[in-house]
Amino acid sequence: MTQTDHEAVERELARLKAMYRESLRDALIELDQLASQLIHDEGGRDVMSALQSRLHRLSGSAGTFGLPALSEAAHVLEVLVNEWLNTEPTPVVSAHVLDEFAADIGGLASLLLENDRPACAADASPPGTLVAQAVSRQVWVLCADDALRQELMGALNQFDYQVMGFQTPGEVNNQQLPDALVVDIRLSGLGEDAQWLSKFTGPLITLVDSMDFDDCLSAAWLGADAVFQHPTDASELATRIDSMLRERDIQAYRVLIVDDDLILAEHYRLVLTAAGMRAEILDAPTLIIERVASFRPELILLDVNLSGYSGPDLASVIRYHDEWVGLPIVYLSAETDLDRQIDALSRGADDFLVKPISDTQLVAVVKVRARRFRQLAELMYLDSLTGLYKHGPIKDELRAELGRARRNQASLTAAMIDIDHFKQVNDTYGHAQGDRVIKALAYLLKQRLRQSDRIGRYGGEEFLVIMSACDAEEARRALDDIRLRFSALQFHHEGKVFNCTLSAGVADNAVLDDEPQALLAAADEALYAAKRSGRDRVVLAHASRD
Numbered sequence: 001m002t003q004t005d006h007e008a009v010e011r012e013l014a015r016l017k018a019m020y021r022e023s024l025r026d027a028l029i030e031l032d033q034l035a036s037q038l039i040h041d042e043g044g045r046d047v048m049s050a051l052q053s054r055l056h057r058l059s060g061s062a063g064t065f066g067l068p069a070l071s072e073a074a075h076v077l078e079v080l081v082n083e084w085l086n087t088e089p090t091p092v093v094s095a096h097v098l099d100e101f102a103a104d105i106g107g108l109a110s111l112l113l114e115n116d117r118p119a120c121a122a123d124a125s126p127p128g129t130l131v132a133q134a135v136s137r138q139v140w141v142l143c144a145d146d147a148l149r150q151e152l153m154g155a156l157n158q159f160d161y162q163v164m165g166f167q168t169p170g171e172v173n174n175q176q177l178p179d180a181l182v183v184d185i186r187l188s189g190l191g192e193d194a195q196w197l198s199k200f201t202g203p204l205i206t207l208v209d210s211m212d213f214d215d216c217l218s219a220a221w222l223g224a225d226a227v228f229q230h231p232t233d234a235s236e237l238a239t240r241i242d243s244m245l246r247e248r249d250i251q252a253y254r255v256l257i258v259d260d261d262l263i264l265a266e267h268y269r270l271v272l273t274a275a276g277m278r279a280e281i282l283d284a285p286t287l288i289i290e291r292v293a294s295f296r297p298e299l300i301l302l303d304v305n306l307s308g309y310s311g312p313d314l315a316s317v318i319r320y321h322d323e324w325v326g327l328p329i330v331y332l333s334a335e336t337d338l339d340r341q342i343d344a345l346s347r348g349a350d351d352f353l354v355k356p357i358s359d360t361q362l363v364a365v366v367k368v369r370a371r372r373f374r375q376l377a378e379l380m381y382l383d384s385l386t387g388l389y390k391h392g393p394i395k396d397e398l399r400a401e402l403g404r405a406r407r408n409q410a411s412l413t414a415a416m417i418d419i420d421h422f423k424q425v426n427d428t429y430g431h432a433q434g435d436r437v438i439k440a441l442a443y444l445l446k447q448r449l450r451q452s453d454r455i456g457r458y459g460g461e462e463f464l465v466i467m468s469a470c471d472a473e474e475a476r477r478a479l480d481d482i483r484l485r486f487s488a489l490q491f492h493h494e495g496k497v498f499n500c501t502l503s504a505g506v507a508d509n510a511v512l513d514d515e516p517q518a519l520l521a522a523a524d525e526a527l528y529a530a531k532r533s534g535r536d537r538v539v540l541a542h543a544s545r546d
């Protein structure tokens with residue numbers, strides 16, 4: 001084909017893609033309407049069938065037109081609808097599941113934007129990979145040494161960043177600045193050719209030859225947030241970049257407003273949202289348990305007098321659940337009678353705000369209490385090395401997720417992951433280096449799995465992953481991708497470079513009795529089979545029984 005032929009084909013493909021994207025708008029509107037009919041209980045099975053076929057079409061076509069995340073998301077929703085359709089008689093799906101489903105349908109539109117992102121190596125994920133929901137961050141590596149630059153870029157790519165490399169600061173022309181920057185301090189022209197650096201506000205990490213005064217001072221002049229000494233452990237660098245980026249966008253506090261005065265509730269919601277929090281309204285008290293379980297608020301604003309129910313009774317209902325004993329509950333009420341206020345507080349709430357309350361006071365009270373709750377929860381539930389759930393909490397999560405999957409007749413997969421020959425890593429390179437390997441895998445799991453998945457550090461170098469709305473085969477694909485990325489990571493120790501591998505065992509609730517212990521035992525048995533058959537592999541529970 002000549003150059004002109006190529007250009008004509010490219011143009012035609014672009015035209016088709018544009019037409020497809022245009023048609024998608026109608027398809028998404030139609031899906032929205034169907035989801036809303038489902039919520040309002042109009043059409044029942046027929047609506048489910050229509051949804052299933054539209055989602056099927058979308059999941060099949062979007063990938064072809066360069067929208068893999070849209071295709072994947074449509075597929076996940078299709079699987080859910082299929083499960084409903086395959087159940088006789090038609091299951092009664094709870095309101096909050098339907099709400100979430102409709103929200104996910106609404107969210108499909110945002111995935112239309114995905115191919116507007118700049119192309120990058122990290123986008124080359126194999127089809128079918130479960131990709132982290134967050135849009136990956138852009139990191140630039142400015143380094144004149146080709147080998148070092150390539151090595152750092154390769155390692156950061158494994159961590160799902162969009163990475164660009166530059167040999168000189170002058171190569172950066174009119175580009176949108178990245179989320180994080182890694183600069184070799186030895187690079188010449190950092191002053192005059194890098195005016196753009198003064199506009200950069202994200203984490204800046206410099207690579208230095210030594211930690212002596214001169215190098216550190218040069219880094220300080222550049223405004224570096226951290227320095228790394230050559231040779232640099234890329235996985236540690238990636239972990240550091242991640243924690244710096246995370247500090248910047250601490251997740252918004254989640255607040256549940258329980259009030260049947262919807263106009264007022266909406267006012268509070270807007271005030272809290274404007275203050276950077278995520279607030280949701282619940283006006284149907286009977287759904288409080290389901291909503292707290294699904295939204296996981298860090299504070300509940302509770303009206304004292306709801307139509308037909310009392311706030312203190314609802315506070316008791318919440319407190320009967322051990323896992324919510326520490327959840328802050330703040331009454332928001334027009335109740336000015338002090339005795340009644342005290343009585344209400346004695347039933348398990350933490351504070352009493354009297355309406356009307358100023359917006360500033362509302363925000364201040366909610367922030368202070370939610371922050372304290374989050375700090376305590378992190379201490380109690382999260383492992384300090386990895387930031388993942390500890391052993392007990394991840395088992396609690398498994399129990400809760402299995403219960404939810406059973407109610408929604410959805411699939412759920414548990415995977416046990418273990419770093420191979422980890423004792424040798426400790427023995428050869430030391431415990432601190434072993435810790436870095438554990439952190440790197442924890443980070444990779446957080447990056448590559450969905451936000452709705454639960455990840456825990458089950459034991460020393462053993463992890464438990466719970467993947468909802470996902471069967472064992474899908475989980476195997478995602479974990480195999482993580483396995484490959486992990487084995488490609490290079491760790492540095494005193495001039496030596498080494499790699500690690502992992503083994504995983506996977507079991508889903510379709511082939512097994514869906515008791516947590518049975519699922520764990522099956523995943524563990526599959527992990528053992530993976531170890532026995534040579535390590536560095538992912539084994540499915542049913543396969544391990546053959």
Ligand SMILES: Nc1nc2c(ncn2[C@@H]2O[C@H](COP(=O)(O)OP(=O)(O)OP(=O)(O)O)[C@@H](O)[C@H]2O)c(=O)[nH]1
Binds near residue numbers: 431432435459
């Ligand atoms: N660095 C570090 N090591 C840990 C931690 N927790 C457990 N370990 C070590 O992890 C090693 C686990 O080794 P083993 O269970 O024998 O298994 P392995 O060497 O990984 O071998 P296989 O699992 O059979 O591939 C032990 O040496 C533990 O001391 C930790 O938090 N940090």
